[in-house]
Amino acid sequence: MPLLPISAEEALRRLDAVDTVIDARSENEYAEDHLPGAVNWPTLNNAERHEIGTTYKQVSPFEAKKRGAALAARNISAHIEREVLAKPKDWKPLTYCWRGGKRSGSLSLVLSEIGFRVEIIEGGYKAFRRALLDDIPRQVQGLDWRVICGTTGSGKTRLLQALAAAGAQVLDLEAMANHRSSVLGAIPGRPQPTQKAFDTAIWDVLRRLDRTQPVYVESESKKVGNVALPAALVESMRAAPCLNLVLSHEERVALLLEDYSHYVQDHEAFCERLDALTELRGKKLIEEWKTAVRAGRTAHVVRELLLSHYDPVYLKSMAHNFSQYSRATELRPRDRSVAAMQELARRLLDTAS
Numbered sequence: 365m366p367l368l369p370i371s372a373e374e375a376l377r378r379l380d381a382v383d384t385v386i387d388a389r390s391e392n393e394y395a396e397d398h399l400p401g402a403v404n405w406p407t408l409n410n411a412e413r414h415e416i417g418t419t420y421k422q423v424s425p426f427e428a429k430k431r432g433a434a435l436a437a438r439n440i441s442a443h444i445e446r447e448v449l450a451k452p453k454d455w456k457p458l459t460y461c462w463r464g465g466k467r468s469g470s471l472s473l474v475l476s477e478i479g480f481r482v483e484i485i486e487g488g489y490k491a492f493r494r495a496l497l498d499d500i501p502r503q504v505q506g507l508d509w510r511v512i513c514g515t516t517g518s519g520k521t522r523l524l525q526a527l528a529a530a531g532a533q534v535l536d537l538e539a540m541a542n543h544r545s546s547v548l549g550a551i552p553g554r555p556q557p558t559q560k561a562f563d564t565a566i567w568d569v570l571r572r573l574d575r576t577q578p579v580y581v582e583s584e585s586k587k588v589g590n591v592a593l594p595a596a597l598v599e600s601m602r603a604a605p606c607l608n609l610v611l612s613h614e615e616r617v618a619l620l621l622e623d624y625s626h627y628v629q630d631h632e633a634f635c636e637r638l639d640a641l642t643e644l645r646g647k648k649l650i651e652e653w654k655t656a657v658r659a660g661r662t663a664h665v666v667r668e669l670l671l672s673h674y675d676p677v678y679l680k681s682m683a684h685n686f687s688q689y690s691r692a693t694e695l696r697p698r699d700r701s702v703a704a705m706q707e708l709a710r711r712l713l714d715t716a717s
Contacts, residue, residue: 367469367476368483372491375399375458375483376499376571382458382483388468389461389489397560399460399492400568405443407436407467436470444474456481464488493560496567501596503570511601513583513682513692514609516546516674517616517666519700520582521623523609526702526709527580533573535581540565543589544623545582546674550589550637552626562591578716583686602685606692607712611700617667619700631657634665645673 420428461468528534627634
């Protein structure tokens with residue numbers, strides 16, 4: 365059966381129509397980013413790819429190709445033994461590598477010779493990423509965004525999670541970014557994705573949204589930690605209707621102590637993060653806060669951070685960047701608890717329906 369090359373744009377549309385998306389690149393390339401749902405069948409693994417590249421430069425392209433062919437044949441054989449022998453005749457894979465060249469081509473040729481209908485992305489991952497970035501503005505356009513606003517610690521993430529649990533459409537950017545979008549926002553043991561992987565994750569959610577229903581999203585800035593939001597998404601969010609979540613100072617402090625419990629338990633980690641505010645707040649104040657943290661007065665420092673740093677910065681940013689913030693509908697849960705956010709989510713959805 366012949367190979368069926370398809371464009372990256374067509375691959376965007378056909379992802380859900382194939383049975384298996386196969387990434388023929390090395391493990392490191394796959395880890396940096398890959399097509400949604402793709403499995404990794406390296407034609408050359410990390411070490412082999414390095415070996416072939418070195419041979420190509422230091423010996424000759426011909427010797428590199430011979431060695432590469434031997435390694436690729438061995439690896440493709442292993443993939444077939446492990447993954448393909450049980451596949452039915454009507455199994456339809458989609459393959460790609462970096463630029464749609466030898467690695468995915470070799471794998472695809474063998475699969476097509478077996479008799480499978482194999483599609484291969486022309487231009488590979490590189491072309492797919494370019495097409496994905498071009499498609500994000502189209503996916504964003506026309507969605508009915510509802511932006512959940514609220515000062516730090518007001519429970520925006522908890523409300524977003526409650527809305528999702530109640531069946532609402534949600535774009536949880538902080539969950540996808542593995543970051544809580546503040547100086548203290550890094551999550552221990554959970555590194556942030558690469559920019560490429562973050563873009564792909566956003567596109568994958570956007571393409572599945574129902575355009576007849578609202579989409580709830582938190583009032584993020586242009587970056588969540590070290591990863592940036594697509595410009596078209598930022599623009600749409602900033603023009604959308606806002607919902608302003610309000611909690612008392614005491615509830616906000618308590619919520620942050622719950623959500624950032626790792627800093628409560630590890631004083632030195634908290635102090636290290638406070639150092640990032642030295643330029644803005646001055647060394648004297650930061651040292652006072654660090655002394656208080658080490659003395660067990662973490663709640664006091666959190667309250668000071670809210671009132672003197674986070675609140676002024678947030679309110680100024682919202683007024684400047686979100687055009688409908690001044691007309692935001694106010695939401696007041698009875699407290700910070702998950703149950704209270706669930707009640708609020710139900711009321712919000714009942715009102716919207």
